[in-house]
Amino acid sequence: MNYPDKNQLPTLSDRLNYAMAERGLKQEQLAVAAGCTQASIQKLSSGKSQKSRFLASIARALQIDIDWLELGTPPQEQRANHLPPKLRPKDGTPYVLGELSPWDDDTPLDDDEVALPLYKEVEISSGMGRSSVQIDDGRKVRFSKYTLRKAGIDPSNAACATNMGNSNHPLILDRATLGIDKGMRSIIDGQVYALEHDGLLRIKFLYRIPGGIRLRSFNREEYADEDYTFEQVMEQHIQIIGRVFWWSTLNPTNMSLLR
Template sequence: MKTFSDRLNAALNAENMSQAQLAEAAGLSQPAIQKLTSGKAKSSRKVVEIARALNVRPEWLSGGIGEMREDFATKPRDGVPVSEAQGRPIKAWDSSDPLEDDEVEIPFYKSIELAAGNGRCVNEDYNGFKLRFSKATLKRYGAEPKYAAAFPVSGDSMAPVIPNGSTVTIDRNHTKIVDGGIYVIEQDELFRVKLLYRQPGGKLIIRSYNSSEFPDETAGIDTVKIIGRVINWSVMAW
């Protein structure tokens, strides 16, 4: 455990997490994680994010100081004290209600289901459905409201992260591929939602979270149209 890579690999094994999963959780590319695990890179400016994703102490991961994890008995438990919990009224609204100052409406293409399994493609949606979205949330992702759009997801290839029935929001202005990013793509006359990784020779790896049932695919970059990068998704409990 003398080097950063030793500690990082030990934490990955302890958490039973893949390099791709860590990259996604920490906001890094998979090649960046690979450099760290192999020792080619000695540390990272995102050591706190990496430590949080791996449920280890940043001091330990960065410099080997102290224990890998805090003692559960002394570790603060998350939650809100019951005495401080306060309910807030929920305001119902419909299409006739004016937008709040921090709200915008984005198109919701309900008839265009994104393939997360045995997908389908309906190229047109005339329903005119809208979703209300926070301007602050879009700004956080650097997305302009005019480029935001939402779609329903059909299938289980992206489960458990994005299960069947989820709604994803994309930035249509973000079409440059960042390895490990989640994108809505058009391929073979299907709309799909997948993780993308660039490969030498103009190739792409198209990956699903549910990789045990949906193994990686390889395709030419010129055969895949990037519709936009997924910036947000909502998931129903059941």
């Protein structure tokens, strides 16, 4: 996402409405993603309120910089020109990834970057087609230390994963890269988590319900809520990997660029 300067979007409501339009999110969708009420979003988007304790959550849900949303200050990590060559189109114009891009041993890290492990589904050699969620030893993801600091994430607890499918569309796109805080595994109602579900990597909103948990997709028109008792959680090997605190929105036509 491009960040217009404060002269173009002088108020918080201007910037919020701009970001919502860029992400294609309505007020009620943003409220669900940010864990607040639609009334809170309406007050901010109409200019009736200039402050909210949910601003950080709203910025995360919109995948934008909190300082830009609140103050109009452009983020320091607009590094499109520093992307690896394999992520650049033939005309030389880089895809804007924000703070994150694929990384290999030949790509040096910047001073404000850290290499994070990447989770993926791995087929068990003798498991008759079964899989488990494991760290991909052959690949890491470069990530901004600044983003981790802003989110209050200890780099030693940070990891990444790739979202597959459209269960959370349009909030989280297919093949979006996710930032995961492995240090946060306790359930906060309405937050997004990465899960291992009987060998499958799943990205869901979690809720506590009497005697169990609820898994919810952002795309509720196609994906119904899933309720599990604590006994079913154990039987189906549902484990929380960590809370999702960031995701990318890169969506190039040629997906082979990301493989």
